[in-house]
Amino acid sequence: MFSVNNNAMAAIDGKKRFSMDKLLTIVCFFMLFVVVIVPIFMIIFNAFFDKNGFSLNLITEQFADKKNLDAMFNTIKIAIFATIFGTIVGVFYAWLLGRSDIPAKGVMRALFNIPYMFPPFLGAMAWELLLNDRSGYLNRFFMDVLKLEKPPLNINSIWGIVFVEVSYYFPFVFMQVVSALERMDPTLEECARIAGAKQSTVIAKITLPLVKPAISAGALLILISSLAHFGVPSILGFRQEIYTLPTRIYAVIYNSGGSFEGIRQGAALSVMLVGVVAIALFIQNRILSAGNYDIIKGKSMRPTLIKLRAAKLPLLFLSIFTLFIIVIVPLGMIILISFVKAYGLPLVPENFSFINYQKVFANKGTIDSIRNSLILSVSAGIISMFLGTLVAYVVQKIKPKGSAVLEITSMLPYSIPGTVLSIGVILAWSGAIFGITLYNTLWIILVAYIARYLSFSMKTSSASLMQVSSSLEEASRACGASHSESLADITLPLIRPAMVSGFFLIFLPAMREVTTSILLYGPYTRTLGVHIYSLRDAGYIPQAAALAVVAIGLIMLLNVIVTQLTKDRKGV
Amino acid sequence: MADYIVLRNVTKKFNTKTLGDIVAVDNFNINVHEGECFSFLGPSGCGKSTTLRMIAGFEDLTEGEIELCGKLVSSSKKKLYVPPEDRGLGMVFQAFAVWPHMNVYENVAFPLRIKKMNKTDIDKKVMEALKHTSLTGLEKTFPGDLSGGQQQRIALARAIVTNPKVMLLDEPLSNLDPKLRESMRFEIKALQKKFNFTIIFVTHDQSEAMAISDRMMVCDMGKIMQIDTPENLYNKPVNRFVHNFLGESTFINVVVKDNKVYPKGNTNQAIKIAIPSDASNEMVVATRPNEIEISKNDTDGYKTHIESRTFLTDRIEYLVSVGNQLVKVQTPHRIKFDKNEECYIKFVSPMWYPADDEKEAMERAKRQVI
Numbered sequence: 003m004f005s006v007n008n009n010a011m012a013a014i015d016g017k018k019r020f021s022m023d024k025l026l027t028i029v030c031f032f033m034l035f036v037v038v039i040v041p042i043f044m045i046i047f048n049a050f051f052d053k054n055g056f057s058l059n060l061i062t063e064q065f066a067d068k069k070n071l072d073a074m075f076n077t078i079k080i081a082i083f084a085t086i087f088g089t090i091v092g093v094f095y096a097w098l099l100g101r102s103d104i105p106a107k108g109v110m111r112a113l114f115n116i117p118y119m120f121p122p123f124l125g126a127m128a129w130e131l132l133l134n135d136r137s138g139y140l141n142r143f144f145m146d147v148l149k150l151e152k153p154p155l156n157i158n159s160i161w162g163i164v165f166v167e168v169s170y171y172f173p174f175v176f177m178q179v180v181s182a183l184e185r186m187d188p189t190l191e192e193c194a195r196i197a198g199a200k201q202s203t204v205i206a207k208i209t210l211p212l213v214k215p216a217i218s219a220g221a222l223l224i225l226i227s228s229l230a231h232f233g234v235p236s237i238l239g240f241r242q243e244i245y246t247l248p249t250r251i252y253a254v255i256y257n258s259g260g261s262f263e264g265i266r267q268g269a270a271l272s273v274m275l276v277g278v279v280a281i282a283l284f285i286q287n288r289i290l291s292a293g294n295y296d297i298i299k300g301k302s303m304r305p306t307l308i309k310l311r312a313a314k315l316p317l318l319f320l321s322i323f324t325l326f327i328i329v330i331v332p333l334g335m336i337i338l339i340s341f342v343k344a345y346g347l348p349l350v351p352e353n354f355s356f357i358n359y360q361k362v363f364a365n366k367g368t369i370d371s372i373r374n375s376l377i378l379s380v381s382a383g384i385i386s387m388f389l390g391t392l393v394a395y396v397v398q399k400i401k402p403k404g405s406a407v408l409e410i411t412s413m414l415p416y417s418i419p420g421t422v423l424s425i426g427v428i429l430a431w432s433g434a435i436f437g438i439t440l441y442n443t444l445w446i447i448l449v450a451y452i453a454r455y456l457s458f459s460m461k462t463s464s465a466s467l468m469q470v471s472s473s474l475e476e477a478s479r480a481c482g483a484s485h486s487e488s489l490a491d492i493t494l495p496l497i498r499p500a501m502v503s504g505f506f507l508i509f510l511p512a513m514r515e516v517t518t519s520i521l522l523y524g525p526y527t528r529t530l531g532v533h534i535y536s537l538r539d540a541g542y543i544p545q546a547a548a549l550a551v552v553a554i555g556l557i558m559l560l561n562v563i564v565t566q567l568t569k570d571r572k573g574v
Numbered sequence: 575m576a577d578y579i580v581l582r583n584v585t586k587k588f589n590t591k592t593l594g595d596i597v598a599v600d601n602f603n604i605n606v607h608e609g610e611c612f613s614f615l616g617p618s619g620c621g622k623s624t625t626l627r628m629i630a631g632f633e634d635l636t637e638g639e640i641e642l643c644g645k646l647v648s649s650s651k652k653k654l655y656v657p658p659e660d661r662g663l664g665m666v667f668q669a670f671a672v673w674p675h676m677n678v679y680e681n682v683a684f685p686l687r688i689k690k691m692n693k694t695d696i697d698k699k700v701m702e703a704l705k706h707t708s709l710t711g712l713e714k715t716f717p718g719d720l721s722g723g724q725q726q727r728i729a730l731a732r733a734i735v736t737n738p739k740v741m742l743l744d745e746p747l748s749n750l751d752p753k754l755r756e757s758m759r760f761e762i763k764a765l766q767k768k769f770n771f772t773i774i775f776v777t778h779d780q781s782e783a784m785a786i787s788d789r790m791m792v793c794d795m796g797k798i799m800q801i802d803t804p805e806n807l808y809n810k811p812v813n814r815f816v817h818n819f820l821g822e823s824t825f826i827n828v829v830v831k832d833n834k835v836y837p838k839g840n841t842n843q844a845i846k847i848a849i850p851s852d853a854s855n856e857m858v859v860a861t862r863p864n865e866i867e868i869s870k871n872d873t874d875g876y877k878t879h880i881e882s883r884t885f886l887t888d889r890i891e892y893l894v895s896v897g898n899q900l901v902k903v904q905t906p907h908r909i910k911f912d913k914n915e916e917c918y919i920k921f922v923s924p925m926w927y928p929a930d931d932e933k934e935a936m937e938r939a940k941r942q943v944i
Contacts, residue, residue, distance in 0.1 A: 189671035192632055195658040196665040196742075197685035197732065207684075211675045 022486060027402045030393050034411045037389075037453045041426025042414070048269040048429055060270045073250035074274060080160060080235065080246060081228040081282065084167040088224045091168060092175025093217055095321065097205070100183035103307040104318055113325050114176055119557055120333070121514040121531065122170040123233025124550045127538060128332035129166055130238060131339055133157035137346060139335075158242045166234045169328040171227055175220030182216035183209075201308055222286055229279050230419030232517040237538075247275040248421040252521060255425075265428055272422040279417060333554070340547035358548035362537075368549060370526065371533035372556075374444060378529060379512035382451035383505040389452070390459030391501055395493075398467045416457040420517035424450055427522065442524030450518045455511070459504030466500030467493075506564045513557060576644075578772050579606035579629065579740060584638035586624050598624045600796040602638070611766065611773040613783040613790035615819070621796040622776050623744060629774065630665055630742055631658035643739055659688075664733035664771065668745040670725040672717040672732070678704070679713035682731045689736070703731040706765060723754045730762070734769055741766070743775045747782060759786055780820050784808070792816050795937060814927040817860045824866075824902040826859045827929065835859070837897025845876050845896070847921050856929040859921070863891065863904040867920040868911070875918030880911045894919060 049060055064070050095114060099107050132140040133155045141153035148154070156162060190212065194204045232248040239249060251268045258264025310317055339345070341354040362368050393412045397405045415423055427450040433439040440446040470493055478488040516531035523532050530553055538546035586599040599621040606612045614622035627633045628648065629640060639649035647656040672681050682703055686696045704710050707727040717725050726746060733741060743762070747755045763786065766773055777783050783790050784804040792799045792807060800812045811817040814825070827838040830853050834844040838856065847859070869875065881893045881900060892903045892911060903919065911917055
């Protein structure tokens, strides 16, 4: 239908529109080629080619190393369990908050979304302080109270990593399912009751099957994120030599001192990681190839809330306990540690002071890192916003030959782990191909951010453009505006809110980014995340906590500003 | 005829954050007879859907009790509440509510499978229900591939498959196009004849309600206005709201002075109609636009002129001025007037209602919010 309209548009436009469309298309292809294709090509090239041409030596060497194989199996194991538990937790709470008469829903919903804003590696940091097997505060407490010989829990384990990842990733499923439940026509469930089904039967036979697409979409997000995740396994795993593929890649490059050989080895490992992701995507697709039903029909009636009756109090208690564990405990721990004079001291008022905050802000690196992160996330946000919208426009409205290639290329980095992307960026921008060396500059991080986050803005702009009917632009043409005038006066203003929200979708995660920047930073280009990470790595744990508190405060503040700015906007 | 569905003093209050307590259903007393087709008619927010949902068991009662087939199912005093699945009802929803993840057969078989009926019986009953709803041959199809009319037939088949004694229809036709709506109306009546159930039919479409019901209830703003047969409701509406809601109406605000009736705001010429004994100073005179006689020379009528003329397919509609007000007059095509032409009008059987209440208008606006 669109293409017909487009042909008609092209006809009224004659040659002029054709040339402008062509220009936009070429710019699009070029940008995506440089930002996405080149780094990916460089990884493949370096993994499979050496001085003597094509060779599988590097790859087979990696597979021969038991450490790498262990890392691979750990990655898979963690991802599978994080996905299973994350999905169960997410669906359970989505149902509880979306369909039952549990009290304090508004507050709980807001709290359940906090893990989404909170950088997971900070959570891992907090849990390590509480539950590491030597001096974790909570472990010591249990040992004292229960008179135990050995610490009862050890967060520095596969299960510890799974636990922390679940607590940060279940909102993916939670949010998808809650919104599906809200949009679902409640009469679908009511007529099952009329047909004689008990409440439990309705949940099993009607509600869950209907939200299955939302569940599997959320589960897929968890799976991909966990496979690619760097922060939590690096904080919790390194000390016990538990590696996943992303942390193993980092360790290999780190241990080689950033030499070309190390990076090549990293590239070969990246191929392994991408292979695992691809297989996981394929299997998930096979298992959960759910139909996409239209469940949003009908008049909006408030859904009948299911009365929990006797189960209400226990379930409320369970929810509060869960929130306490996943939100309050890690946050509280980070805050407490940030005030303690020295790591390891008991958490009592005498040991509290502001010294860590003073120290951390006396450190020039801190101010630099905050500045770097702000510069990077603002510029990555703006550039990706425009580039993503451009790609979306070309794909949706111009539809040139190969628009499918454009779309896939821009979405590709979404399923490529950040670690892998960094290696590609290092290989591409170290003078190898364009003769340009960006290594150790902010630019290289910026390029990586753009590649990584481009799909975010492309997605939001694309969804918005799809809703801008071509008749709106046609109406403007009928009023005498040229093609570019219609674009500027009609289409762009209509999708502006989507562009703005695309910007913030990039800006916020970029502010707390670690995975990509940890491989790309140079002496003067530490980001906020990297700075916290290295402070902790160097043993300055209370200072790292102090900076983490500042970072969390900053992120929350920005989030509030964003919600204030983006509400009540006109547009599609 | 026994009373089959009985509502006694049923009241439902909702607590809203912005507007405080809203009485959605205010002291409803309804008796529906066995085998009857009974409609709830009214504008949105009048309480008709809430009442239906209380009968179905989706909402509890703030006050009162409900009896189905001689059995008490809801009672606020006895804290009795039979869950919807145990009320043995059939129900069809406006949005069809057919389950998109089940095919036609599975949708219709669902109520029987819940009852743990054996396979051959299920098969027999499902096939019969599909036959009566003209869905035979579509068993394996998924609802997403079917038209709106077919989806609504699935919903009907699913509702009749258990042979319920009471069928609740919640605006079942309003998502269908007009032609289909009419034929579905006949199908529903035919099914009722065949399966012999009592129907409660909720709608906001007066012509649909008139055509399908034996009796109907007109309600507004949570109050019952009138319960009667369609004919009586049309001919003897108890108040201005019912008059306006059923069929076409035209109203004139009048003042009564010295035993004469004048249009409000203009006392130059009196309208010659009989004044009821209980009339107060300010009243509203209501009439149907086709119950006004219009002529060129009957000087006994109210002298006025034609303001505008609209050609409708089966009649002509004139607006004539009465004082400062405009009155709708509908005539057959053969009676022709030109714009601004002088004429005389006579009211054949006018009805008298109290003058407009401003408070009521505000209450109505408030209800539109919820």
